[in-house]
Amino acid sequence: MARSRRASSSPLARTALGRLREAVNDFTTRSPSRFAILVFGSLIAVFTFLFMLPAASADRSWTPLADAFFTAMSTICVTGLATVDMATHWSFFGDVLVVLGVQIGAVGVLTLASILGMVISRRLGLRAKLVAASDSNPLRVHHGPVAEGQAVRLGDIGNLLLTVVVSLLVIEAGLAVLLFARMIMDGIAWGEAALHGVYYSAMAFTNTGFTPNELGLERFANDTWFLGILIIGVFLGSIGFPVIFALKRHLIRPRQWSLHVKLTLVTTLILLVLGAVAIVVLEFNNPRTFGRMDAGNTVFQSLFLSMMSRSGGFATIDISELNSSSLLVLDMLMFVGGGSASTAGGIKVTTLAVLVLAAFAEARGRQEITAFGRRIPGDVIRVAISVFFWGATIVALSSIIIMQITKEPLDRVLFDVISGFGTVGMSTGLTEELPDAGKYVLALTMFMGRVGTVTLAAAVASTSNGRLYRHPEERPIVG
Template sequence: MQRSLAARGFVTPSRSWGGRVRDGVDFLARHSPARFAILIFTALILLWTFMLSLPIASQSRSMTPLADALFTAVSVICVTGLSTVDMATHWSGFGNAIIFIGVNIGGVGVLTLASILGLVVSRRISLRTRLMAASDSNPSRIHVGPVNEGQAVRLGEVGSLLATVAISALAIEAITALVLFPRVLAAGYDLGHSIWYSVYYAAMAFTNTGFIPNPEGIAPFEHDYIFLAGLMFGVVLGAIGFPVIYALVRLWRSPRKWTVHVKLTLFTFAVLLVAGTALFIWLEFDNPKTFGGLNAFDTVFQSFFMSVMTRSGGFSTIDIADLHGSSLLVADMLMFIGGGSASTAGGIKVTTLAVLFLAAFAEARGRDAMEAFGRRIPRDILRLAVSVVLWGATTVAVSSILLLHITKASLDIVLFDVISAFATCGLSTGLTQDLPTAGVYVLSATMFMGRVGTVTLAAALAASQSRQLFKRPEERPIVG
C-alpha cells in the first residue's frame, strides 16, 4: 500500500510508524478532502460519545445511557443545543469541560476543521487541502471548481483564514465573557460560578449552541438587557460567518471593496432580523404567556432577541411551547434559513435564500443572468442553491414523518423540533427531552445531516464529476 501510494506520487516513503500514519492521512486529505472532513466529524462524535458515557462525566458517577450520550455528542459537535438530559445538572465538571471543548471544535466547521487537522498531521497545507479550506467559504469550489469573481476568500489567503478563525473565535468569546461576567455576578452568583457561567455562555453564544450551564436557566437574566445584548453580540458574530468576519476586519473602511458574498450575507441577514422582529411583535403582542404583559420597549426587545436566536442561537427567555401556532411557523422558516455560510450557524444559509430570490427577479424581468451589487452570479450557483433547499426539505420531511409516527405528537410541535435539529438551532418545544430511544436516534441523524451540509455530503459521495461530451435533443416539460 505504502509503495503504491509513493509510486503514484501522493506520499514520500516513510519508515516510522508515525510517518506512515501521517502519509496515510495526507493521502486521504489529498484524494478526497470532503470524505476526510466527514470522517473526522464522525470520529469526533464517536469519541465524544465514549467520553460522555463514562461515569466520571455525570454528576451521579454512573454511566450515561448510550442514546443520551450519543445525542449529546452529536448536539455538541454539531453545535445544535438540543438535549435529552438536563445539561445544567446531569454532567460533572469533567463532562462540562468535554462539552465546552466540543462546541468550540464543532463551531469551527467541518471543512475548516479538517483543514486544520490535516495541517497538524501532515505539517503542511497542500494545494488540495487549501482547496478544501477555501470551499468552506465558497462551496462552488467543490461543486464546479474555482470561479473568477465574488470569492469571499481567495485560495492564497487560506492560511490567513485559518488564523482568523482561531483568533476571531477566541477574541469574540473573550469579549462576550467580559460583558456577561459583571451581569452574572450581579445576579447573585459567587465569583467562581460567575467566571465559569460567563465563559460557558460566551462559548455557547458564539458557537450558536445554546446550552445553559446554571440550573435556573436564563430566567435570572430575562430582563437583564445588557446580558441579553451580550448573548446577541456573540450569536450574530458567530452566525454571519468567518469569511464575512475576515472581510470586515480587513476592509471595514472600504465597504465598496466587499465581495458579493459579504454584501449578500449582511443585507439578507439584516432583512431577516428586522422581518422576524416585526412578525413576532405582531403575532405575540396579545399573548399573555409570552409578550402580552410587556410594555412597548420590552416587547420590541424580546421580539428582536427571539429573531436573533432563530438564526441558530438557541437561547430563549420564554417557553417556546407557549408561542402561537403562527409564531411557531415563522420561527420554523427563520430557523430553516439559518445564518451565513461557513459560520457556526446552521440552516440552508442566507445566501442560498438570496440567490433564489435573485433568480426569481431575473426570471420575472426576462433576464438570463442573476445580478447583485453590480456583479453577475453564475447559473451553477442557482443549481447549487436549489440542491441545498431540496436536500434540507427532504431531510426535514423524512424526519418529521418518522417522529410523528414514533411520538404521536402534533405536527407543529414535531416540525419545530425537527427544523431546530436540522438547522442546528437548539430551540425546543419540550418534545426532545421526552423522546423515546428511537426518536433520539432519528433526531441525532437529523442534526448530523444538517451540520454536514448538502455540498459536503455530495462531494463526499461523488469523488469526481464526469463531463458529458454530447448533448441530447431538447424538449420542454410543462412546469407550474
Template sequence: MRATSTVKRPVMPSAGRLREALTGFANRSPSRFAILVFAALILVFTLLFSLPIATVDGSTTPLADALFTAVSVICVTGLSTVDMATHWSVFGHILVYTGVQIGAVGVLTMASILGLIVSRRLGLRAKLIAASDSNPLRMHAGPVAEGQAVRLGDVGKLLTTVALSMVVIEGAVALLLFPRMLIAGIDVGTAAWESLYYSAMAFTNTGFAPNAEGLTQFSEDFWFLGALMIGVFLGAIGFPVILAIATNLRKKRRRWSIHVKLTVWTSLILLVAGALLYIVLEYDNPKTFGHLDAGHTVFQSLFLSTMARSGGFSTIPIDDLNGSSIMVTDMLMFIGGGSASTAGGIKVTTLAVLFLAAFAEARGVETMDSFRRRIPIDVLRLSVAVALWGATIVAVSSILILQITKASLDHVLFDVISAFATCGLSTGLTEQLPDAGVYIMAATMFCGRVGTVTLAAALAQSQRKQLFQNPEERPLVG
C-alpha cells in the same frame, strides 16, 4: 561472474505509512475525509460522555443519550435529551465546552486543520479543503469566482481568523457578562465560569446553559441578553465575512465582495422582519409578550428573532408561542445564518440567490444581478440543490418522528427543523423521545451540520465529463 547486489528499500515507519494513507484519502475525496473526521469526533465524545466521571452521580449515561449529546455538541446544535445543567459533572461540562469549540469551526475547516497536523504543512489540497468550507462551488468542476469568498492564498489567514475571532469575540462577550453576573449576586468563581460558558455558547450558536434556571434570572436584562445577541450574530455571519471586515478595516479603500454584501444585508433584513412579525403575532399573547410594555416587547421580539436564526437561547417556553409564531420560527431556523459560520440552516446567501432568480424571472431578464454583479447559473443550481436536499431531510425525519411519537405536527416539525438547522430551540418534544426517535434526531443534526453540499458530494460518484448532450425539450412548469 559479475556479483549482483540487492538494494533494500527503507521501511517506512508505521506513523509515516499512516500519515501517507490519510493524506492519500484526503486527496481522493476531501468531502468524505471531512465527514469521517466529524464522525470520528462524535464517536470519541460519545465514549467520553458515557464515562461515569462525566455525570454528577457517577452513573453511566445510556448510549442513546451519550450519542445524542455528542452529536448536539460537535454539531453545535443545543438540543438535549438530559438536563445539561444538572446531569453532567465538571468533567462533563468541560467536554461540552471543548466540543462546541471544536465543532464550531466547520466540517471542512476542521478536516483541513487535521490535514495540516498530519502532513505538517498546509499544501494545495489542504487549502482546497478549507476554502471549500467558505465556497462550496469548489466542490464542483469548472471555474470558481474566488473573490466571492476566500482566495486560496488567504486560506492561512482564514484559519487564523477562525482561531482569533473565537478567542477575541468570546472573550469580549464574557467580559460584558461577567460584571453583570457579579451585580446579580453570583460569586466570582461561578460568574467567571458561567460568563465564559455563555459566551462560548453564544458565539458557537449552541445555546446550552450551565445553570439549572437558564436565563430566568436575566430574562428581562437588556445588558445580559444584548451581549448574547452580539455573540450569536457575529457567530452567524460567518468566518469569511469576519475576515473580509477585518481586512477592509485595515485598508483605506474598502471593497466588499457580493458574498459579504448578500450575507450582511439578508441577515439584517431577516432579523428585522422576524422581530416585526413576532411583535404583531405575540403582542396580545398573555403567555409570552402580552404582559410586557412596548419597549420590552420590541426587545424580546428582537432577541427571539436573533435566536431563531440558530442561537438557541430562549427567555420564554417555545410551546407558549402562537401557532403562527411557531411557523415563523420554523422559517427562520430553516434559513439559518451565513456560509462557513457557526450557524446552521440552508444559509442566507442560498435564500438570497433563490429570490434573485425569482425576481429576474418576474422581470423577464435572463441574468441574476445584485450590487452591479452578475451571478452565474451554477450558483443558482447549487442553491436549489441545497434547499431541496434540506427540505427532503426535514420531511423524511418529520415523517419518521410523527410515526414513532404520534405527536402534533407543529411540535415535530419545529424540533426537526431545529435539529437540521442546528438551532437548539425546542417545544419539549426532544426530551421525551424514545431511543428510536433520538437516533433519528441525531442523524438529522449530523446531516444539517456537515452540510447538504458536503454530504451530497461525498455520496456522489467522482466528477466526470459528459461527452454528449441529449435533445432539448421543455416540460410545462408552474
C-alpha cells in the same frame, strides 16, 4: 530486534507506508466532504463514549447510550438540543467536554485539521489549502482552477485560518469578560460568574444555546444588557468566518466587500427585522408570552427571539406557549439559519438570497441573475436549489418518522425537527420526552443538518465535468 528494525526499514515497507500515506492524502484532497463526514463521525463516537463515563455525570453514574449519543451529536453539531438537564446532569468534566465539543464543531473539522497542520509544520501546503478551502466554500471545484471570484481566494486561506483562531479566542474572551462583569454586578459569586461567563460566551459565539443554569435564561429574562451581549455573540458567530475575514480587511470600505459578504449581511439584517416584526404582530396580545410586557420590552424580546431562532438557541420564554402561527414563523427562520462557513446551521442565508434573486429575475423575464452589480452564475443557482430541496426532504422524512414514533401533533414535531436540522436548539419540550428511537432519528437529523447540505453542495460542484456531447433539448411544462 535488529532484524525486525531492518525489515521495517526495507524498501517494501517504505513503499507500503508511502502508498498508504499517498492514498490518505489523495482521499482528503479529492473528497474533503467525505473526509469531513468520517472525522465528524469519529469525533461523535469518541465523545459518546466520554459522555457515558461516570466521571462525566454529576451523580457519577453511567449515562445511557441514547442520551450520551444525543448529547455528543448535539455538541459536535453545535445544536443545543438536549435529552437531559444540561445544568444538573453533567459534572465539571462533562461541562468541559461540552465546551470543548462545541469549539471543535464550530470551527469545523477540516479547518481544525488545517490549523493543526499549519501549527505543526509552520507552513500550509497546497493539499491543506484545498482541504481548508472546501470547508470555507463548498462551491470550490477540487479538480480544476479556483475562480478568483470566490469569497476567499486560495492564496488567502492561511490568513483565513489565522482569522478563525484569533476571532474565536478574541470574541469569546471579550464576551466572557462582558458577561462576567454583568453577573458580578447582579451579585453572582466570582467563581460562578467566571465559569458561567466562559460557558455562555462559548455557547453564544458557537450558536449552540446550552445554558449552565437549571432554569435556563429565566434569571436574566429581563436583563437587556446580558441578553444584548448574547445577541452580539450569536450574530458574530452566524455571519461566518469568511465575512469576519473580509470585514477585518475592509471594514470601512464596503465597496471592496465581495458579493458573498454583502448578501450575507443584508439578508441577515432583513430576516432579523422581518422576524421580529412578525413575532410582535403575532404575539403582542398573547398573555402567556409577550402580552404582559410593555411596548419597548416586547420589541427587544422579539428581536432577541428572532436572532436566536436563526441558530442561537437561547430563549427567555416557554416556546410551547407561542401561538402556532409564531411557531411557523420560527420554523422558517430556523430552516434558513445563518451564513455559510459559520457556526450557524440551516440552508444558509446566501442560499435563500440566491433563490429569491432567481425568482425575481424569472418574474421580470431577465436572463441573468444579478445583485450589487455582479452576475450570479448558473452553477451557484443549481447548488442553491439542491441544498434547499435536500434540506426540505430531510426535514420532511424526519418529521414523518418521529410523528409515527411519538404520535405527537405536527406543529410540535416539525418545530423540534427543524430546530435540530438548523442546529438551533430551541424546543417545544418534545425532545426531552422522546423515546430512544426518536432520539436516534433526531440525532441523525442534526448530523445531516450540520454536514449534509455542505457535503451535497461540495459533491455537486466537484462532480461537474465537461462533456464532448450534448443531449437533444426538450422543454417540459413547468408551473
